[in-house]
Amino acid sequence: MKYKLFIISSVVLVGISACTKLDQKLGGDVVFTPSSGVATALLNGTYNDLTGLLHSQDQIFSLQENTTDESLVPTRGGDWDDNGVWRVLHNHTWTAIHGQPISIFNGLGKLESDALATLASSPTPQQADEAYFLRSVAQFYYLDLFGQVPYRTVAEYNSIKAAPVMDAASAVDTLVTTLNGIISRNILPASNKPYRANIDAARFLLMKVLLNKGAYLNRAAPTFDDADMQQIVAIGGAIGGSLTDEYFDNFGPNNASTGKEAIWSWPNNGSSNNGGINAGGINARWMMTLHYNSWDKNGTYGGAGWNGFSTVADFYNTFEGHGDGTPNTVIDTTKDQRLGGRSYPGVTSESGLRPGLLAGLQKK
Numbered sequence: 001m002k003y004k005l006f007i008i009s010s011v012v013l014v015g016i017s018a019c020t021k022l023d024q025k026l027g028g029d030v031v032f033t034p035s036s037g038v039a040t041a042l043l044n045g046t047y048n049d050l051t052g053l054l055h056s057q058d059q060i061f062s063l064q065e066n067t068t069d070e071s072l073v074p075t076r077g078g079d080w081d082d083n084g085v086w087r088v089l090h091n092h093t094w095t096a097i098h099g100q101p102i103s104i105f106n107g108l109g110k111l112e113s114d115a116l117a118t119l120a121s122s123p124t125p126q127q128a129d130e131a132y133f134l135r136s137v138a139q140f141y142y143l144d145l146f147g148q149v150p151y152r153t154v155a156e157y158n159s160i161k162a163a164p165v166m167d168a169a170s171a172v173d174t175l176v177t178t179l180n181g182i183i184s185r186n187i188l189p190a191s192n193k194p195y196r197a198n199i200d201a202a203r204f205l206l207m208k209v210l211l212n213k214g215a216y217l218n219r220a221a222p223t224f225d226d227a228d229m230q231q232i233v234a235i236g237g238a239i240g241g242s243l244t245d246e247y248f249d250n251f252g253p254n255n256a257s258t259g260k261e262a263i264w265s266w267p268n269n270g271s272s273n274n275g276g277i278n279a280g281g282i283n284a285r286w287m288m289t290l291h292y293n294s295w296d297k298n299g300t301y302g303g304a305g306w307n308g309f310s311t312v313a314d315f316y317n318t319f320e321g322h323g324d325g326t327p328n329t330v331i332d333t334t335k336d337q338r339l340g341g342r343s344y345p346g347v348t349s350e351s352g353l354r355p356g357l358l359a360g361l362q363k364k
Contacts, residue, residue: 039123044276046114046134047196051278053107053141055266057288057309058100063145066090069315073308080308105146112138112150116157126189129182133197136178136205143171143216168216172209179206190240194255194262195277200239201264207232239263247337248344248355289358295351316357323359331359 053059065071066089073086080086088094094101115135119128142149149171150163166174182188182202192198210232214222242260244250250259255268268282290305316322321335331341340356347355352363 039118039121039127040276042114042118042121043123043127043130046111046118046131047276048278049107049111049114050134050137053104053111055282055284057284059104059107060141060145062086062089062100063104067092069312072310072312074310076307101145104141108138108142109150111135112142113152113157116152116154119154120157125185125187129185129187130192130197132178132182133188133202133205136175136202139166139171139175140205140209143168143175144212147216147219149174172213172216175209176206179203179209194259194265195267195275198264200241203235203239204263207235210235246344251355252344253346290353291362294353294362311357316359319357322357 054061061071066073066086072090073080075081075087085098085100088098089100112135115131115138118131119135123131139149139151147168149166151166151174152159152163179202183199183206186199188198188202190198193200210228213228214224241263244258244260246258249255250261250265251268252258253268255262255265259265266277266282286305288306288308289310290307292305292307294305319336319339321332321339323331323341331339333339333342338356340354340358342354342356343349344355347353
């Protein structure tokens with residue numbers, strides 16, 4: 001009986017408590033005060049959003065390359081099948097539940113959102129144009145990969161409402177206007193190259209938008225305006241720089257100083273911090289192609305590759321001077337340098353590899 005009375009009493013107390021009017025007063029306010037330090041931290045964080053999107057083998061690289069004949073992920077034994085996620089991309093049979101497009105869509109959203117947060121935090125004019133460029137990068141990949149662009153205005157950067165969505169035509173107009181604005185203001189210094197946003201990077205991205213504009217507006221039957229093509233030629237002529245004598249210096253450990261062709265790139269020096277920009281993960285670009293028995297004598301990048309990505313013969317054969325792909329293949333190294341086959345200091349001496357397309361048996 002006492003047990004029953006205890007339960008009844010508890011119910012009554014809960015009922016009384018639920019009906020009590022709360023008149024709570026806050027002891028203070030939380031105020032967000034934008035500053036140059038806040039803007040700097042947010043801007044560096046925006047740059048670092050690109051790390052996974054552009055470094056990882058299963059992000060933007062996968063949707064842009066594994067869906068073409070430039071990249072093929074073969075299944076050797078049980079490796080790299082991953083329940084068929086790579087096969088459906090190459091066969092163009094993926095669905096809306098495929099993990100890679102979902103991850104990329106969300107990653108681009110974070111990149112765009114962090115750029116907006118930077119713009120809302122009283123940045124300097126240079127920081128603002130860097131943020132506008134990074135927002136344009138996110139919107140470009142949204143347009144290129146998904147055909148539409150979710151967005152927010154700076155004033156509503158932290159809204160919890162569903163984001164409006166631009167169609168292809170509106171997205172192209174927005175990108176062209178924003179990038180032309182960055183170029184005309186000419187605030188971004190040349191010293192930003194190659195790791196941070198710069199005028200030439202804005203020019204190059206604008207060229208990509210205009211070059212693909214006809215396909216974005218009508219993917220089934222694209223047409224290309226001659227005025228856009230002429231503008232591309234003019235913009236390209238305004239980009240400074242020159243060709244690098246040794247092509248692979250553009251990707252070497254000292255790519256910032258030895259490579260003359262880089263417009264906007266990551267430092268390839270293995271450092272985890274370059275003025276706040278994370279350089280980690282670049283090694284995925286070569287580890288994903290190498291065999292398990294590949295190695296470097298100092299163990300800097302691990303004892304082996306991942307036994308993964310390849311290309312198809314038809315694509316390989318488009319390079320001038322290609323060999324036939326047999327173990328004793330002969331590559332004409334006087335032809336297209338991208339083909340590879342030549343010794344490169346710091347790579348060949350460490351692993352026996354000759355940078356470029358790896359054809360036939362690789363040995364030291």
